[in-house]
Amino acid sequence: MSKSLFLLGTGYIGGSVLVALLDKGEYTISALCRDEKKADKLREMGVRPVMGELSSDEVISKEAAASDIIMHIATADDLPSVKSILKGLSQRDSSKPPAIYIHTSGTGVLTVPTHPDDITFNDKDPAKFDKLIPDHAPHREIDLTIKRAVEEGKLNAKVSIILPPCIYGIGTGPFNQISIQIPRWIKESIKEGKVINHGPQNYWRNIHIRNLVTAYLTLLSHLEQTTASPPLYIIAETGGHRWGDLGILLDKLLKERGLIKGEMVEDPEGSTETETGTQSRSKAEWLHEWGWKVEPEETIEESMAEEIGFMRKTGAI
Known part of the structure; x- marks a missing residue:
């Protein structure tokens, strides 16, 4: 039986990841959608549209509680949708295996101007994140909300936050093919x-969209296989x-x-x-250890x- 996957975000990154997931053919995919025209396109692709906004708390929490995998690739800065996912994961039936939650942040969280050239954030050194990144840094409020929820131990889920840097290249998704x-x-x-x-x-640091897609797939594969608590911060960069x-x-x-x-x-x-x-400045370590193939x-x-x-x-x- 295929695993259920709930996707928030079908834009530049999310749309490209969606196409790759469909190519694998291993998942029954649903995606949050607020536009009926886009919903029709998703249906054509074999995706079940879930009509709602990022602010649709009950819709998102219900899908999160019922899904085996949740991938938030819509934005790094929407706290209500993240809280809805966390609520759903806290309500997930304890008799079920832990769900997988991959949240998309970004290395913009590292952009504190006072950091000198010689400071590089390595995802195998999470203590440096918490020591040097102030709470007011971009994306940080959301990242900390997830971190606290994981530490409280009330989520029936394995959780990781992926941090892409500057992304470039033409995407492969159905709606938006250019970066920001x-x-x-x-x-x-x-x-x-x-x-x-x-x-x-x-x-x-930077990464081509196609290599970022394989980074998501590598992280997902690791989370599917591991029984241990995964690292919280996962950096994806190549240049x-x-x-x-x-x-x-x-x-x-x-x-x-x-x-x-x-x-x-x-x-x-x-x-x-x-x-x-x-x-x-960031350095990816975990993904390479898990077999990430950079093209x-x-x-x-x-x-x-x-x-x-x-x-x-x-x-x-």
């Missing part, structure tokens, strides 16, 4: 008529970049296509309201021209 960080920078640059490079020396280098390339690509004319502006101090104004995808630099072309083709710019 790079496309947002592209749009802002076109709107301003020039590239604004906040904190050009700042450094982030790194300085925002200044990407800014120079973006300036070149947009000018070549006649999309901007102004000269690039560098803001050495950076703006912490954007990813480029922060640093995020040789194009680099973030190589993918930028493709993303610009895709955005033009789809009318995003």
Whole structure:
């Protein structure tokens, strides 16, 4: 009998993960959906739509309590939906095997500007997370809510939080195929008529969407096999970049296509309201130990021209 899987989020990441899960053919999948048109598409794909919003407490908690696997890939910053999942898991029949709950956070939680270059967060050193990450950091309130629920021991579930860094590449999902960080920078640059490079020396790790999908599948496979309490924090990264280098390339690509004319502006101090104004250094250890196979995808630099072309083709710019 196939396992039941409840998915929150069918966008860029969630949609790509959904396609991979369907390809495996091992799960009976339901997905939260608030749009009837999208619900029809999900039905065509063999997915049962669960009509509701992230704020639909009873809907989400009921599905979470009844599902073998819950994957929250909608957003890293919605506390009500996370509380609904945790409520459902606390109500799960104790005679059933523990459910699996994978929550998506992000290495934006590590973007505290005062962290010097030599601080790297390793997922095998969770104590560093709790020691150095302040409670007001991005995504942290949700991560701590999950952590406390796990520590209370009232959840009939194995729980892990996956933290992707800057994600790039064209997705494979049915609805949204572009990421957030790079496309947002592209749009802002076109709107301003020039590239604004906040904190050009700042450094982030990154990952191609296809490798991120296999990271989710590797984590899921491990949680299905293990009987022990899993690590809470799981980092997924494969490469790194300085925002200044990407800014120079973006300036070149947009000018070549006649999309901007102004000269690039560098803001050495950076703006912490954007990813480029922060640093995020992270290292994935657990996934590699569990057999994660990282494929040789194009680099973030190589993918930028493709993303610009895709955005033009789809009318995003």
